[in-house]
Amino acid sequence: MPTYYAALSDRLLVGDGEWSERLRGHDIECVAADGRAPSRVLVGTAETGLQRSIDGGESWERVLDPSANGGQSADRVTSVTVSPHDPDVVWAGTEPSAVYRSTDGGSNWSEREGLTELDSASRWSFPPRPHTHHVRWIAVAPDDPDQLYVAIEAGAFVRSPDGGETWIDHPEGGRYDTHTIATHPDAPDRVYAAAGDGYALSTDRGETWNSVEPRSTNDASGGQPRAPQDGLDHRYVWSVAVHPEDPDIVVVSAARGARSAHSTSGESYVYRTTGQQWERAMDGLPEPDGLARAVLATDGDGVAALSNHGLFRSADGATWHQVGSWAEAHDQVPRGLAVV
Template sequence: MTTIHAATRGGYRRVVLDETGTAASAETSAVADATATDDATPAATSPETVESALDGHALECVAVHPDRPERVFVGTFESGLWWSTDGGHSFERVGTDGGRRAGSDRRPGGDHDRIEPDAVTAVAVAPEAPDEVWVGTEPSRVYRSTDGGTTWTERDGLTDLDSASEWSFPPRPHTHHVRWLEPAPRRVGGETDGASGADRWYVAVEAGALVRTHDGGATWLDRVPDGPLDTHTVATHPDAPDRAWVAAGDGVAVTTDGGATWDYPETGLDRTYCWSVAVDAADPERVLLSAARSAREAHTADRAETYVYRREGDGPWERLDDAGLPVGPGVTRPVVARGTVGGEFYALSNRGLWRTADGGDSWRGVSVEWPAGIHEQTARGLVVVDER
């Protein structure tokens, strides 16, 4: 059984697929009184609709660990972090208590902090430690929980980096935020720098820097000269622990040395405002990417024109037109996510949820009841979990 946790700006969906990839059930945290009617949107199957505390919130991100599928984290822009302990059926806010506020005096050795900013813009769970949860906020701060989200500690020093004075998010130039948190896979054999997978993280600040930590956030490594500046998404693969792909406003980038240096393989890519990137579950050489010409064409429905691309090995990017996936004019930038088996990917946009089982050659819509107005919204987060 595959469970998909999908967040658009205005609603959360939990979709359960059977072995054929058909929606067996779907539940929602935003009451839908109508279904989008565009021909490219999969028809709804009238799944059960469940009201929850997420109704009406501006959703930003979602995270689930496959070993703890009952625990779902959703970040909102105006009301902090929410979690579910029943697989997404109900939610409550967390991170509002548990110790001193960030920036206050702390006892030696650290203390548990609340997540002070209300804008939670990124959330992730360590792959080998399901109780280790990381959160990024606006303004840019990083928090970590080691008890599954009950208590939180701010990882100090992020904004002490030299490049921090240049960080700025263009729509709100007085501030910036952590757009993405990506744990680096654990190295197996060979030389290491002494850091385990749970200790090595990529942290994307929008806009201005992709920074790293090799010690769980105790210290920070600033951006490197050839690194991306406007990172939106980072994707890694356990079979290539030092490789990371980045979808950024300044292009698509890849590192093969853990972020020390970066290349920009853009042959075949006719749009370079990149939003989302995913690596095949069984093949680290197959990568999917969504991109537009500009932020305006990526995020605004009445001006949108976005596409999804595929790269195999060292080959050029191939645009996946005429494969069944809605792309082009009117489609806001898809969020792409790898599935649980090789060749399986999912894409979420203002045209709904779509699935491929053959690496992107063909796509089919997943029938989900979406809230009214989905065609004007952007996708925010997408997680695929195998619960078998």
């Protein structure tokens, strides 16, 4: 049974259905861990920076403090990612938008400069705090440790081909409000994006994007996969996970809008596609009313979904069973999920 690091809005739960509570009272933004270093977990917070544990959550220390070297304080860490190529390489994103890299598991960090020098940066703005913006997600290409995909909330999807030495600005057709980015080792050219302005798919490492209707059997595209929209009735898409055994099986969480998605009194759904159209994948999940948008993650040979009603797992992305619940935390909006 894997260990889950389930980040809620004010606590981290650690376990496999039987939970230990950590970081109670912290305003959590994100979490990352990796099975190659299963006792190391990193949690980004809104007020206390990046917290790291090297003993499975028993003890914590603050890491990533640019202000110690004369930089801007990184109190709000909004994304953290462990490289799929090396567990000691960790990427973190902050508000205001900046990207940092560690090559020693999170002890020391360097900023990958130039991000806010992009032309689109003048238009970046996070609606609840329009004076600022942040890095919502960082993904690394599964076959290239230097190929980065970065989601700016809100305003851009940007890329780097060289580990953040240089940056490529928002592409035409890319989503502007990307929340989650996914990749798949069996289809390394693909980039999957879950965004407030819909779902999109790139088949050329983020250079161009397909967000139109699903291809037909007579499509002149030569059989390249497109981003299906048929059946996706809720277009505010928050999280995306791709089935570890099939890059055509994609699962997303979605709602009608931000207010509904991020409220425990709102309404949200989980959808699944195998490449042609979307279908609701709610079998075994709680009713949509009162369900905050789920956070999704790959889970061994399946997919896991973290909600305000508990943790659920699916072998196929369509039918779910509950792994663990927490009655006390039904009012907690999920923030992140890591599986080791």
